[in-house]
Amino acid sequence: MIITETSLGDLAATGPDARGVLLRHQLDFCCGGGQSLADACKAGDLDLQQVVTDLEAAATRGSESVDWRERPVEDLVNHILERFHRPLPEHVNSVVAAAEKVERVHAAKASCPHGLAAHLRAIRDDLTSHLAKEEQVLFPALLGGQRGGMLNGPVTVMMREHDDHGENLKHTRSLTKDFVPPEEACATWRALYEELTRLEADLMEHIHLENHVLFPRALKKV
Template sequence: MQLLTQPLGKLATQISGATRVFHQYKLDFCCGGQLSLAEALQKRGLETGPVLAALEALQQKPLAKDWRQAPAHELIDYILQRYHDKHRQQLPELIRLARRVEHVHSDSPDCPTGLADQLDAMLQELESHMQKEEQILFPMLRQGIYPAGPIHVMQQEHLQHGDELEKLDSLTDGIRLPLGACNTWTALYLGLRELKEDLMEHILLENEILFVQPAHGDGICCGSCQ
């Protein structure tokens, strides 16, 4: 595989552990997953050598689970449990921690002022998004129906989620703890990093695998995609 010419989204779904490398080098493999590795590295001004070496080493390891070969209903069940349920647990606690940090450390120049409100907005948007998937799109995909309209709406909302993650990064200096941060602040940023990684992997699985109509023709294209 010519790694440099492959889209980030494809590499993330075909090389086990690639997402960890992309997180390390701050390469957007979900909303920016259509960029080739070479384009993404150039955009961030990064050398190709270290990233290529890390990915080539990972290629020797098999995927823990190749979701490209799994039926849609199995991937949907995984997404619901692994991501939808988890996001609903993550965000309320992160909002609570953020409000505490903003209250106690409001006089610190490093205080992430506005973070709690940002997380609350993300919770509302994400909850609306997940409900639309659970109530409308996922039941259709389980039946082998791939409606272009609803899928496009979800993909556009994924782009919005990416924008919200950028705002989160901006408020937290790239989710970097200041020196001497208290335990609450440390727990908050640890949770933020986990949320960001989970959300990016969530979007990746949907955009690159779940929303792609099977090539063997089992999927049924609804009238909206004609």
């Protein structure tokens, strides 16, 4: 049974099916993961009962997934590195290149997402520096067994930067009309919006795992 006072972060931690439902309803489970389901539905003017029904259906599907709350912190760090950090630079470079092409070729069209390439380049710069900090400071500390208050500083900085990433994602949506290509969009334009949808989902899952699963465990004294 879904309790509507449960936070979006806790719901997201139950598995990929629940995250799929939250994504579909545009419920922000990464940076906004502290909100309760009821509050988030109210704020987004969503039908709470419908979201609950979808989450219950997802719970019965129960796709096989790892519950990272139960696994060693070191395994979770390695999973984040392999699943999210490694492929990210190439993925972001590919959407930057596609956005530059779309803006160049379709500049005269009213529906052209003007400013998207520059915005994605800024996202790339932010992400490059963010991943480097995690990979050079926080993750080595966690893999070396450090836990507790000594990690407060780096964790706080990372969470603040996650909030910035969340704001950047919202702006990407507004520049692309929620990733819905116009009728006249060519194949590159459509593929770009599909890839941006995937990039958003990956970043949300990545930030969610860090904010709601990894960092609370990092800060807990052993």
